[in-house]
Amino acid sequence: MPEINAENTAENTKSVIKKGDFIELDFSAYTKEGKLFDTTLESDAKKEEIDTRGKKFEPIVVCVGEGMLLRGLDKALEGKEIGKDYEISLKPENAFGKRNPQLIKTVPLSAFTEMPHAGMIVNVDGFIARVASVTSGRALVDFNNPLAGKEIIYKVKIRRIVKDNPSKIKTIAKMFGFELENLEEKEGHVKLFIKKSKSIRKEDLELLEKKIRELVKTECEVLVKG
Template structure:
């Protein structure tokens, strides 16, 4: 067994969440579990969790304290500790004209579609008589959830923390990120899947912000993006040299 989880520990956590009422898998970071349920992975690799923060449901956080690396747990989480109770007041009615003014074309929408309206995300519940009902509750509001989790690793080395934070910010696996930590300088080599993202700069700032908060010993982060130029083939036909 590895390290012990304490308040403030930074850990990598495999998580699978199920609807307690139906048994449906809601999300998972476990490849085998995703395959068993015919679902896609919700995250690439385990979640990066700081124990004691709001990174995951409070009852799970409380259960993690005292666990050891490699150990597992399971807990039922009530709505009040998950995504809240279902609020009928968050079901709102809009005219089709109003939605068009907001940039949403009702003729291209159908029941069940997700829409963005002034920074809020909702689901279309009905469309009748020129009126559209949009539900702004979280999809899991009012649901009791069963959470299974496993402590994959308790991060203790600064280089491990940097790697995990960067991987989490870019949505890639930790082993796709290379970190060389010398003194106060962390050199981070990004994989193409990370640096080719359109919002790569914003993700770098996200990673930097978290590294600065977690590691006082790191004063500088250098991101390396390596491009490999493919070999050029020799000209053919009339373009070839004699």
């Protein structure tokens, strides 16, 4: 009888994440200074005294390697084990990017509908920005992401590999920004019903079908309902 190495057998049966896997996870995201800015856990939000009224806290499902998370976090998940907790640190270039001085603009006060003040969040020509300072007749407006230039720490709990096709397909539809009405699966073929919207384009539906075939390995037909 061949000798069995118990240690190696256990190692080989570990569930390790690879690119293309659909996984369910919880996370809490902090700046290096310890400020929580995003979480799927109500308990963490309450610890930081964040208002949780009207907010839904639940694990998220993502497909690893498909850009559903920050680039650095997405890449860091590969090779991690299911059921474990991880703390993942991201440099600015792998998180929200480095600060760009060219995204700090001078805007005349006449362009504002109300008198701006430092720290005020404003909409300038459809772009969200923060007022950095106000001087005589003008304001310095920062269009950088507020988290740009910051090192980010993610505390992640990887819960499970998602196996069922409906959950995978719903995740992909959400990535495309579609609102799902219904999903029918029969004999390896899926019919996906998307809520009608003026912004839906034929090419977007075709891309969705292609992505589902690529990631879920099943034939799919996307229909607009309503």
